Amino acid sequence: MKNSIAIIGGGGSVGSAVAYALIVRRVASEVVLVDLDQARCDAQVLDLSDAAHLFDTHVRSAPAKEAGQCDIVVVCAGAKQRPGENRIDLIGRNKEILGSVIESMKPFKKETVLLLVSNPVDVLTHIAQKLSGLPVGQVIGSGTFLDSVRLRGELAKTLNVAETAIHAYVLGEHGDSQFVAWSSASVGCTPLMSLPQIKALNRDALAESVKNKAYRIIEAKGFTQFGIGAVTAQICESIILDLRHVRPLSHYVEEYGVCVSLPAVLGHKGVQETLKPPLTADEEAQLRRSAAELKKGIAACGM
Numbered sequence: 001m002k003n004s005i006a007i008i009g010g011g012g013s014v015g016s017a018v019a020y021a022l023i024v025r026r027v028a029s030e031v032v033l034v035d036l037d038q039a040r041c042d043a044q045v046l047d048l049s050d051a052a053h054l055f056d057t058h059v060r061s062a063p064a065k066e067a068g069q070c071d072i073v074v075v076c077a078g079a080k081q082r083p084g085e086n087r088i089d090l091i092g093r094n095k096e097i098l099g100s101v102i103e104s105m106k107p108f109k110k111e112t113v114l115l116l117v118s119n120p121v122d123v124l125t126h127i128a129q130k131l132s133g134l135p136v137g138q139v140i141g142s143g144t145f146l147d148s149v150r151l152r153g154e155l156a157k158t159l160n161v162a163e164t165a166i167h168a169y170v171l172g173e174h175g176d177s178q179f180v181a182w183s184s185a186s187v188g189c190t191p192l193m194s195l196p197q198i199k200a201l202n203r204d205a206l207a208e209s210v211k212n213k214a215y216r217i218i219e220a221k222g223f224t225q226f227g228i229g230a231v232t233a234q235i236c237e238s239i240i241l242d243l244r245h246v247r248p249l250s251h252y253v254e255e256y257g258v259c260v261s262l263p264a265v266l267g268h269k270g271v272q273e274t275l276k277p278p279l280t281a282d283e284e285a286q287l288r289r290s291a292a293e294l295k296k297g298i299a300a301c302g303m
């Protein structure tokens, strides 16, 4: 079946990693790169086409207007954190870029799913919902899926089991107020909190280390790209194939009045349903704190 995925900011570190992951997973028949830096974008297309050739995928660059007609538009355009900056520090720069990118793609095909990756991803998802005119379920952010993958990797090492056996979520903001929902986490169907290794673990230190993983990578190499590339390709696959995977994604949650990550059912029309897990009073307070931080960020950019 023919389908197309556009990547705005496809010339950058994240955009090109997303493109590569889409190609090697054979998620789309066509991957379309859009970038202000046309020379870099064309070079990425040339480089990626050597891989695309082996995986039956067509890759090309195009103007933004064409991207608005694709099945999924992944937004990776924008400034990245410099060492020492947090994600919220990017709001001013990336809100302007997002506004111009959305205007240049309009009108969207009515079924298009807009997937935000640029940071601060929760705030930008909220803004994109307002500006795009698309149904809210079709405008989503990668959210804490990447943080949850990082957490599961660490827990799998601790318990010496496959990562796929761990069901544990980082929820809230993809940023400094995120938290781990320990009370609902399990390995197989055994609650994690019933295991002596987890009871003995310094869970706060582990959650802190997961939260700070991006900072450590940015300090050393300037940006993160491969984790988010793989996570984004998997989100796109769930959408294209209507897989109805449950993922912690940034989406509008009525109860909190903001886009924030909670587990959500992901299918052809984007986020179809929120599956909020039971939370302890402390976890609920942390989720509310994340929502409040995000509302502050949205208010700061006058939205």
Ligand SMILES: NC(=O)C1=CN([C@@H]2O[C@H](COP(=O)(O)OP(=O)(O)OC[C@H]3O[C@@H](n4cnc5c(N)ncnc54)[C@H](O)[C@@H]3O)[C@@H](O)[C@H]2O)C=CC1
Pocket: 008, 009, 010, 011, 012, 013, 014, 015, 034, 035, 036, 037, 040, 076, 077, 078, 079, 080, 081, 090, 094, 097, 100, 101, 116, 117, 118, 119, 120, 121, 142, 143, 146, 174, 223, 224, 225, 228
């Ligand atoms: N949500 C997540 O988990 C993650 C988000 N990010 C975010 O992704 C964003 C991109 O990061 P990098 O790729 O490392 O930056 P980069 O600087 O390598 O790439 C950004 C690209 O956006 C392009 N661009 C800027 N304005 C544009 C416009 N108006 N239209 C089209 N293209 C435009 C630039 O020319 C550049 O090629 C950052 O905001 C970063 O924080 C990065 C990693 C993980």
Ligand SMILES: CC(=O)C(=O)O
Pocket: 087, 119, 146, 214, 224, 228
């Ligand atoms: C940069 C970023 O948001 C991440 O790697 O988590």
